[in-house]
Amino acid sequence: MNKKIVIKTLEKIALYLELQGENPFKVSAFRKAANALELDERSLSEIDDITKLKGIGKGTAAVINELIETGESSQLKELEDAVPKGLIPLLKLPGLGGKKLAKLYSELGIDSAESLRAACEAKEIQKLAGFGPKSEEKILKELEQLGNRSERLPIWYLQQIVIDIEELLKTIPEVQKFSVAGSFRRVNEMSKDIDFIVATEQPEKIKEQLLEELSVKEVVAAGDTKISVVLDIEDVVNVDFRLVSLAEFATALHHFTGSKDHNVRMRQLAKEQGKKISEYGVEQPDGTVLTFDSEEQFFAHFNLPFIPPTVRESGKELERLDELNNLVTLEAIVSDLHMHTTWSDGAHTVKEMGEALIKRGYTHGVITDHSQYLKVANGLTPERLEKQRLEIYSFNEAHPNFRLFAGTEMDILPNATLDFEDDVLKELDFVIASIHSSFSQPQEKIMERLYTAIQNPYVHMIAHPTGRIIGQRDGYNPDIPQLIKWAAQFGKILELNASPYRLDLCIEHLMMAMEYNVPIAINTDAHAIEQLLFMEIGTKYAQKAWVKKDLVVNTWSVKQFETFIQQNK
DNA sequence: GCCGTTTTCGGCCCGACTGTTTTCAGTCG
Numbered sequence: 001m002n003k004k005i006v007i008k009t010l011e012k013i014a015l016y017l018e019l020q021g022e023n024p025f026k027v028s029a030f031r032k033a034a035n036a037l038e039l040d041e042r043s044l045s046e047i048d049d050i051t052k053l054k055g056i057g058k059g060t061a062a063v064i065n066e067l068i069e070t071g072e073s074s075q076l077k078e079l080e081d082a083v084p085k086g087l088i089p090l091l092k093l094p095g096l097g098g099k100k101l102a103k104l105y106s107e108l109g110i111d112s113a114e115s116l117r118a119a120c121e122a123k124e125i126q127k128l129a130g131f132g133p134k135s136e137e138k139i140l141k142e143l144e145q146l147g148n149r150s151e152r153l154p155i156w157y158l159q160q161i162v163i164d165i166e167e168l169l170k171t172i173p174e175v176q177k178f179s180v181a182g183s184f185r186r187v188n189e190m191s192k193d194i195d196f197i198v199a200t201e202q203p204e205k206i207k208e209q210l211l212e213e214l215s216v217k218e219v220v221a222a223g224d225t226k227i228s229v230v231l232d233i234e235d236v237v238n239v240d241f242r243l244v245s246l247a248e249f250a251t252a253l254h255h256f257t258g259s260k261d262h263n264v265r266m267r268q269l270a271k272e273q274g275k276k277i278s279e280y281g282v283e284q285p286d287g288t289v290l291t292f293d294s295e296e297q298f299f300a301h302f303n304l305p306f307i308p309p310t311v312r313e314s315g316k317e318l319e320r321l322d323e324l325n326n327l328v329t330l331e332a333i334v335s336d337l338h339m340h341t342t343w344s345d346g347a348h349t350v351k352e353m354g355e356a357l358i359k360r361g362y363t364h365g366v367i368t369d370h371s372q373y374l375k376v377a378n379g380l381t382p383e384r385l386e387k388q389r390l391e392i393y394s395f396n397e398a399h400p401n402f403r404l405f406a407g408t409e410m411d412i413l414p415n416a417t418l419d420f421e422d423d424v425l426k427e428l429d430f431v432i433a434s435i436h437s438s439f440s441q442p443q444e445k446i447m448e449r450l451y452t453a454i455q456n457p458y459v460h461m462i463a464h465p466t467g468r469i470i471g472q473r474d475g476y477n478p479d480i481p482q483l484i485k486w487a488a489q490f491g492k493i494l495e496l497n498a499s500p501y502r503l504d505l506c507i508e509h510l511m512m513a514m515e516y517n518v519p520i521a522i523n524t525d526a527h528a529i530e531q532l533l534f535m536e537i538g539t540k541y542a543q544k545a546w547v548k549k550d551l552v553v554n555t556w557s558v559k560q561f562e563t564f565i566q567q568n569k
Numbered sequence: 570g571c572c573g574t575t576t577t578c579g580g581c582c583c584g585a586c587t588g589t590t591t592t593c594a595g596t597c598g
Binding site: 017022023024025026027028029030032033054055056057058059060094095096097098099100129130131132134135138182193195220221222223224225226228240242255256258260263264266267268270271276277278279280 | 570571572580581582583584585586587588589590594595596597598
């Protein structure tokens with residue numbers, strides 16, 4: 001029995017129980033059990049006594065064991081018989097939860113979007129206790145939008161909106177301090193909405209200005225401390241603003257940064273000490289409420305080091321405190337090993353890119369323009385590559401305290417050959433190989449291409465190994481565990497491409513690479529100077545996978561880097 | 570449903586907002 005199926009089944013049971021209006025704690029017990037399984041690294045067969053896992057007891061273990069033995073769950077079957085499937089999508093309607101849907105089903109027999117709409121139109125809903133004309137109206141309105149509303153939006157799309165809102169907040173004089181929070185601050189690939197914390201003494205003024213200045217499609221809530229709006233940009237985006245006092249800012253920021261599981265863990269910890277955490281501060285055993293100047297101080301109050309937002313996920317981060325010091329940070333980065341110039345499809349010259357790297361405080365970098373196969377990107381022939389190399393070396397002469405290396409981002413061709421001969425490659429300092437074509441080949445062919453590249457003695461790194469674009473395309477579906485093993489075998493680097501469109505390798509694969517001690521290079525793949533900023537998102541993303549600083553090639557000194565690349569010659 | 574030696578029962582993170590009420594339940598994050 002596959003673990004994923006067990007997890008899915010437990011979650012499904014939770015969903016159906018919720019639709020029956022069951023005790024919310026019982027519902028969440030099934031979700032917790034699913035979560036406990038997910039967080040445990042072992043496969044099902046490796047776990048001898050499942051009830052030893054925290055969160056799995058007699059009831060949920062019975063479900064799991066039945067699944068293992070028979071492949072089915074009788075409890076789920078019973079639930080499926082008792083609760084119509086059509087109710088499940090209705091849980092997505094804002095304002096309708098399990099209890100209300102259970103009531104609609106038991107009193108009016110509502111079991112689908114269609115019957116719900118009919119009941120609204122017949123004005124049956126408002127007759128029920130707990131419902132009224134407004135609920136009915138709202139349900140009708142939400143039904144119209146069901147399916148239209150985008151579920152989760154990718155980080156590269158939300159980033160621009162966040163920047164725009166930040167610019168707006170800077171112009172409002174009554175704003176004392178602000179920060180984005182939520183999953184965006186934790187650098188999740190996708191987020192359902194954007195959260196902002198704003199410190200102010202005049203919430204009503206802020207509310208006024210925000211509602212006026214933003215392109216608001218719909219106001220979901222507008223209270224004294226919380227404003228929730230739907231913005232109408234290309235896609236509709238939910239944005240929540242929490243208005244707090246300056247004193248409350250740090251705890252509010254922590255609270256609304258989450259994750260939910262992290263907060264639960266923190267609150268348990270507080271409770272063990274007789275304290276109580278809320279967004280407004282930490283209530284002491286004697287009832288007084290402490291506030292903090294920063295999140296650092298908040299954590300210090302619980303004798304914890306600062307836990308970066310990026311790793312605040314499952315709550316397990318509280319057991320990995322000694323690893324926090326080994327996390328890669330932006331400050332530790334001294335190089336960028338993948339960028340383009342006007343020689344191929346970049347916007348800036350070698351000199352401009354080099355100087356931008358110096359300005360960022362780096363000690364070295366590699367220019368890696370596309371190779372000849374990529375005609376649309378003006379890829380370089382061996383002849384042009386040689387000319388470019390001279391330009392790079394003359395840049396180095398003019399900048400003695402910085403080192404620019406000559407490289408290439410060479411295409412791995414559809415027929416599993418490389419775009420340059422070995423005698424061209426051996427002249428280069430650093431060789432990146434990557435796939436930009438024929439994504440839909442079968443996996444064996446893709447792996448044959450990658451193998452050709454990774455076993456070549458002159459190739460140092462495989463860039464954006466899967467070719468995915470977050471939320472848009474999956475890439476070329478390589479067998480990443482195999483690629484990681486090859487990287488370990490041949491001593492090659494794998495890239496974490498820091499472009500917010502890519503973030504490739506993904507977290508799961510980065511973790512796998514860590515197990516095999518495969519070095520990772522976090523690279524911006526910048527096609528313009530401004531994109532060198534992607535390094536920040538890249539390092540934060542790497543933190544989410546607990547990537548160790550020492551295994552990040554960009555933290556290595558020029559000397560260390562040179563030693564590494566010369567081994568491959 | 571799960572958990573626990575200060576508990577085998579009574580908690581389960583906590584609070585805002587809304588729409589329904591006339592003091593609160595449900596939903597949401």
